[in-house]
Amino acid sequence: MRTKQLFIVASALMVSPALLFGAGTISGKVTYTGTPAKQKAIDMSKEPSCAKQHTTPVTTETVVTGPNNVLENVVVYISAGAPDESTAPTQAVTFTQKGCQYLPHVLAMRTGQELKVVNDDQTSHNIHPLAKVNREWNKSQPPGTPPLNEKFDKEEFISVKCNVHPWMHGFFAVLKTSHYSVSGENGGFSLPNLPPGKYTVTAWQEDYGTQTQDVTITGNETKTVDFSFKAKPY
Amino acid sequence: MNAFSKRLFLNVLLAASIATPCLAQEARVGTLTGHADAGKKLYRRFCVGCHGPLGDGNGENAPWIDPKPRDFTAATFKCRSTPTGTLPTDQDLYNSVGRGFYNSNMPHWDALTDQNRIDLVAFIKTFSPRWKTEKAGDPINIPAEPAVTMQSITHGAELFQKMECWKCHGQQGRGDGPSAATLTDSKDQPIRPYNFAVGGDDSRFKCGVTNQDVYRIFMTGLDGTPMPSFADVIQPNDAWDLVHFLRTLQTNRHSKENDVLKAAGGKIPVKAADGPSGSGGQ
Numbered sequence: 384m385r386t387k388q389l390f391i392v393a394s395a396l397m398v399s400p401a402l403l404f405g406a407g408t409i410s411g412k413v414t415y416t417g418t419p420a421k422q423k424a425i426d427m428s429k430e431p432s433c434a435k436q437h438t439t440p441v442t443t444e445t446v447v448t449g450p451n452n453v454l455e456n457v458v459v460y461i462s463a464g465a466p467d468e469s470t471a472p473t474q475a476v477t478f479t480q481k482g483c484q485y486l487p488h489v490l491a492m493r494t495g496q497e498l499k500v501v502n503d504d505q506t507s508h509n510i511h512p513l514a515k516v517n518r519e520w521n522k523s524q525p526p527g528t529p530p531l532n533e534k535f536d537k538e539e540f541i542s543v544k545c546n547v548h549p550w551m552h553g554f555f556a557v558l559k560t561s562h563y564s565v566s567g568e569n570g571g572f573s574l575p576n577l578p579p580g581k582y583t584v585t586a587w588q589e590d591y592g593t594q595t596q597d598v599t600i601t602g603n604e605t606k607t608v609d610f611s612f613k614a615k616p617y
Numbered sequence: 618m619n620a621f622s623k624r625l626f627l628n629v630l631l632a633a634s635i636a637t638p639c640l641a642q643e644a645r646v647g648t649l650t651g652h653a654d655a656g657k658k659l660y661r662r663f664c665v666g667c668h669g670p671l672g673d674g675n676g677e678n679a680p681w682i683d684p685k686p687r688d689f690t691a692a693t694f695k696c697r698s699t700p701t702g703t704l705p706t707d708q709d710l711y712n713s714v715g716r717g718f719y720n721s722n723m724p725h726w727d728a729l730t731d732q733n734r735i736d737l738v739a740f741i742k743t744f745s746p747r748w749k750t751e752k753a754g755d756p757i758n759i760p761a762e763p764a765v766t767m768q769s770i771t772h773g774a775e776l777f778q779k780m781e782c783w784k785c786h787g788q789q790g791r792g793d794g795p796s797a798a799t800l801t802d803s804k805d806q807p808i809r810p811y812n813f814a815v816g817g818d819d820s821r822f823k824c825g826v827t828n829q830d831v832y833r834i835f836m837t838g839l840d841g842t843p844m845p846s847f848a849d850v851i852q853p854n855d856a857w858d859l860v861h862f863l864r865t866l867q868t869n870r871h872s873k874e875n876d877v878l879k880a881a882g883g884k885i886p887v888k889a890a891d892g893p894s895g896s897g898g899q
Contacts, residue, residue: 429795429796506781507780507781507784509843509845510845511843511845513803515691518702518703518751519691519693519702519803519840519841520701520702520838520840520846521701521838521840521842521843521844521845521846522701522838522845522846522848522849523780523838523845523846523847523849523850524849524850525779525780525781525850528849528850531849546785546796546800546843546845547781547784547785547796547843548796549796549799549800
């Protein structure tokens, strides 16, 4: 009985070293000021199998906003100060092509992490990451074929497109850290499990660029950091 | 050695090391070994006008050229025997220099010797650091070509529908598919899909003339362009059937494929059961 208790305590300590020192969290919201450019309507009439999957008009997703000026699809990550993580998570991240759109529009992953690319459509797509630091490749994925398994070794924000359907556009955010978060519908993000230390937090938006802020975590606390991007009006 | 002669000696040594920067990059094809130092001189005479002194494709002729000269600093090449996303072999680059690129301003460099061409390949590899950190990919395996039959051509035609080659290349392979007008290469330059129907016996592909070359083109893809790799989704036997069908799209070219098709009445039977329009794909 006693050994069992000891075991539980020991394994709890092993699971998260951050628990030993108290785990800090950096969380906040991403918003914009000004008036963002109106997103362009997408005409999918050339691909009826995709067009019929959408009941509401589809637009580009360069800037996705929500109520109270929040910004979606912003990658917030620890760009400096995070403990060195030598191995990538074993779980794969998934990038799905559905209704001739990318789900999610911005997919964050760790360098070396497995990336699974799925085609849920009744049409052929080609997945073409326009990598500059990593290797550029371009693969066809007809309907009903198994997922592609890929990975990227170097940190880079990679623009992804499908040449067959020119409106399809997304991003792979390949990061050297597992401490990342992509802002959701409420513009919120959260970076948990941070041991005490000085961190640089970077927020990246595909059209508006990057912003950084320095944050110090001293113990078991949650620090609020908000980012505000100036909208590009064109 | 007194202080003066020591300093003189060091200065001479320094001057010598500046005067002869050594480009260590090499290239090998068969028994030939190319040296970047020798290639540099040839490059400055024959290639610099289009590909530019920095190898970035911005030579003084570049603004008037379409398609644009290759940017060697990106180390992305269309014609490879290696899988998409990998570096080409020295042989691939050597072949490209010798063959030239049909439908572009890149001539075939027959006038240069074999040694000249392999020296150029060695020099081209100095423009990107990838050649130091990465190895060329392993060339894809191309099995022996099966006989050309109507069955093979017909199956190839079905694959042309299933793989949706027509989305860019068009139903008759004229490069006029629904997506054709929107295509751009990786440098955002407009690019046209290959028009199979153009030309007669001289209608050549950029990456070669043989059936093996056609097989290789769609299996490896043309990196830096919209043409993807089909290596993961087409089986080798199916790939040969597709090659045989693609040859029939070259309607004015004499080929065994066109002979077989003509002998069978000139029409490819269309399977009614799984036509492209039935599945909602069109």
